[in-house]
Amino acid sequence: MTADAVTPAEEDDGAPRASSRRRLWWPAVLAASLALALGIPALVASGTSASGSSALSVPADDSPEAGFARDMATHHQQAVDLSFIVRDRTADEPVRTLAFDIINTQANQRGMMMGWLDQWGLSQHSAAKPMAWMNMHHTYEAHDGSLMPGMATNAQLGKLRTLSGREAEVYYLQLMLEHHKGGVEMAQGYVDMAKNETEKRLAQSMVNGQTAEIQLITDMLKERGAAPGVPAS
Structure with a gap:
């Protein structure tokens, strides 16, 4: 994860927080650990085996592999x-623990997907348009103004x-x-059409991890006497 990837949240009050940068200098290291835990060797992810022979074909620019990597990285x-x-x-x-876990997990996964695109030369x-890779036979249209399923609008971020x-x-x-529900929908959509086993394993780990967090978040809202739905702005 690069420094500019966290700038929007760090500078929301106009002043970058040095402590945020100090705490998150190690996502690249964790990304490698996550890759190993998922059984995702870096060379295989790039389409090259340790011997130098081609292990995977490079995805096309308009493939589900490339589209999922781009859209999920944004998500x-x-x-x-x-x-x-x-x-x-x-x-x-x-809440702070949940937020910290999401920062680390999703920043690391995002770094892996961006790395694959770079290795594929894409x-x-x-x-x-967002979600075009899912082949829904229609253009994705979010009625709430969000970019992709579950994503917050600018107004919600501002609030x-x-x-x-x-x-x-x-x-x-x-x-x-709502963000996790949309993420699970996207990740499962890729799992169902995946041709790249490496990326499919990462997507399946997203389905599993975010499904578990959906239950955790639901319980946390209940403990706070709050409804699960996002109130109208």
Whole structure:
């Protein structure tokens, strides 16, 4: 994870936080550990075996492999930003722990996907519309103004930045619940059509991990006497 990847959340009050940069100097190291835990050797991910022979064909620019990597990287970045915002607006340890876990996990996964695109010789950005890789036979249209399933709108991000304490905790949990539901939908969509076994394993780990966190977040909202849905702005 690069320094500029965390700038939006770190600078929401106009001043970068040096402590955030000190705490997150090691995502690249954790990304490697995560890759090993998932059985994802870096050379195989790039399409080359240890012997130098081609192990995987390089995905096309308009393939589900490339589309999923790009869209999920964007989706993950917002989860990281949301978590940075709430981290500085509550002293509640369970919420801060959840936010810290999401920052680390999703920043690491995002780094892996960006790395694959680079190794495949593909741009990290595309002119294709979000979710085009899912072959839904129609253009993805979000009625709430979000970019992809579950993503918060700019207005919702702005609102979270105005809250503190219990209000910030609850609103963050409500936003993250929807964010995870959308993430699971996207990851499962890729699992169902994947041709790259390496990327498929990562996507399946997202389905498993975020499904577990959906239950955790639901329980945390219940403990706080809050409904799971995001209230209308």
